[in-house]
Amino acid sequence: MDDNLVFKALADPTRRTLLDLLFERGGRTLTDLESHFDMTRIGVMKHLRLLEDAGLIVTQRSGREKLHFLNAVPIRLIHDRWIDKYTEPHASALADLKAELETKT
Amino acid sequence: MTTPTTSGPTTSEPTASETVQIYRVYIRATPEAIWEAVTNPEWTVKYGYAPVVDYDLRAGGAFRAYANEGMKAFGCPDVISDGEVIEADPPRKLVQTWRMTMTPELAAEAFTRLTYDIVPARGGVTKLTVTHDVTGAPLWAGLVRGEGESTGAGGGWAEILSGLKTLLETGEQLPFQSGPE
Numbered sequence: 001m002d003d004n005l006v007f008k009a010l011a012d013p014t015r016r017t018l019l020d021l022l023f024e025r026g027g028r029t030l031t032d033l034e035s036h037f038d039m040t041r042i043g044v045m046k047h048l049r050l051l052e053d054a055g056l057i058v059t060q061r062s063g064r065e066k067l068h069f070l071n072a073v074p075i076r077l078i079h080d081r082w083i084d085k086y087t088e089p090h091a092s093a094l095a096d097l098k099a100e101l102e103t104k105t
Numbered sequence: 106m107t108t109p110t111t112s113g114p115t116t117s118e119p120t121a122s123e124t125v126q127i128y129r130v131y132i133r134a135t136p137e138a139i140w141e142a143v144t145n146p147e148w149t150v151k152y153g154y155a156p157v158v159d160y161d162l163r164a165g166g167a168f169r170a171y172a173n174e175g176m177k178a179f180g181c182p183d184v185i186s187d188g189e190v191i192e193a194d195p196p197r198k199l200v201q202t203w204r205m206t207m208t209p210e211l212a213a214e215a216f217t218r219l220t221y222d223i224v225p226a227r228g229g230v231t232k233l234t235v236t237h238d239v240t241g242a243p244l245w246a247g248l249v250r251g252e253g254e255s256t257g258a259g260g261g262w263a264e265i266l267s268g269l270k271t272l273l274e275t276g277e278q279l280p281f282q283s284g285p286e
Contacts, residue, residue, distance in 0.1 A: 027123050058127045058234070069127040072251070076263035077130075077270070080279060 002054075003081075006074045009054035014039070015047050019056060022070035029065050124240040126250060128262040131230050134273040136223045139233055140196035142269055143221055152272045152279070153265030156185060166190040168201050181207060188216060197223050203237075205245050215241025233269075235262055 009015055014037065021036060022028060034044045048068065051057040055074045060067045132139060142148040146157045149170075156170040168188040172181035185207050192200040202216040218238040226232045239246035247253065251261035260267075268279045 025123055026127070027125060055129060055131070058129050060127065069125070071127060071129050072263040073128050073130045073266050076260065076267045080267045080271070 003078060005050075005054040006056065006078060009050050009056055010075075012047070012050075014044075015051055018044075018047060018051060019070055022057065022068055026069045027060075027067045029067060033068065124238060124246065126237045126239060126246070126262065128235045128237075128266055130233050130266045130270055131226060132233055132270045132273050133230050135229075136196040136225055136231050138273055139223050139231055139269075140199075142273060143199065144195075148272075152268035154259055160190065160193075162190060162193040162195070162199075164190060164192060166193070168203070188219075191218075204242075205248070211242075211244055211248075214243070214245055217242050217245060233266070235266065237262065 017036070018033060021033060030041070030045065030048070033048070034041050037044055048057060052059065056071055058069045058071045060069065134142075142152070144158065144160050144162060146159065149156055149158045150173055155173050155175070157173055159167075159169045159171065161167045166189070168186075168190055169184055170186040171183055172185050176185065177183070186203060186205045188202040188204055190199070190201050192198060199221040201219050203219045204214065204216045205211040217240070220234075220236040220238075222232075222234040222236070224232045224234070237249060239249065248258055249261040251259070251263055254260045254264075271277060271279050
């Protein structure tokens with residue numbers, strides 16, 4: 001999955017709210033999701049499409065309904081690929097510093 | 106954050122889908138390699154929570170996951186989860202029941218239903234979809250969603266699948282998923 005699509009998908013407050021709604025409760029229909037926004041059905045569908053293209057939403061058919069689920073894996077991949085890379089050295093550097101200061105006292 | 110329960114009436118018309126979690130990841134690997142990584146203990150100890158799995162890969166076959174040496178050092182019981190194979194169609198589909206038995210509270214919850222769908226995508230990439238129906242297992246549901254991560258219980262499915270992807274694509278284990286030494 002393309003990281004650019006994930007960052008682009010996350011760079012919008014409506015789409016982040018959609019993800020929050022699906023985090024709170026999965027398996028929601030378009031009608032349910034739509035009811036949380038002052039926006040046309042088509043507008044919400046466009047946002048959902050972008051989220052699905054980024055892999056952040058997985059859909060499943062249930063009879064005539066399409067159910068939406070949050071897929072947290074792409075965010076985890078970015079976390080593991082980028083965030084850890086920058087935060088872990090600092091954390092361990094601080095731990096080293098602490099250990100050094102403690103041994104000197 | 107609360108986990109929806111399935112018993113009793115609630116205000117928000119609970120449906121079965123509310124207790125289903127879906128995780129999808131694209132991995133540059135063959136379906137066969139992913140199947141092995143899920144079902145073969147030589148692979149499962151190298152990513153995620155690094156359990157030693159034991160599958161009898163036929164409908165009705167038993168499933169057990171055993172603690173690795175590192176887990177035992179932390180006082181884990183030998184058998185950490187159990188279940189039964191419902192469908193085994195290598196390398197495309199595995200359906201099983203799955204119950205965590207690490208603590209009495211978890212062991213008292215319902216058996217959950219776990220489905221691995223392994224579908225070739227394009228360009229040597231395979232789409233792995235994990236569907237976990239956690240109906241009747243609210244504690245287990247929270248753990249597989251990664252809610253216990255800040256308290257050291259791991260990041261759930263997202264962490265497991267991230268580790269699986271890294272392992273199959275690079276041969277490396279994520280640094281925090283070193284498994285048994």
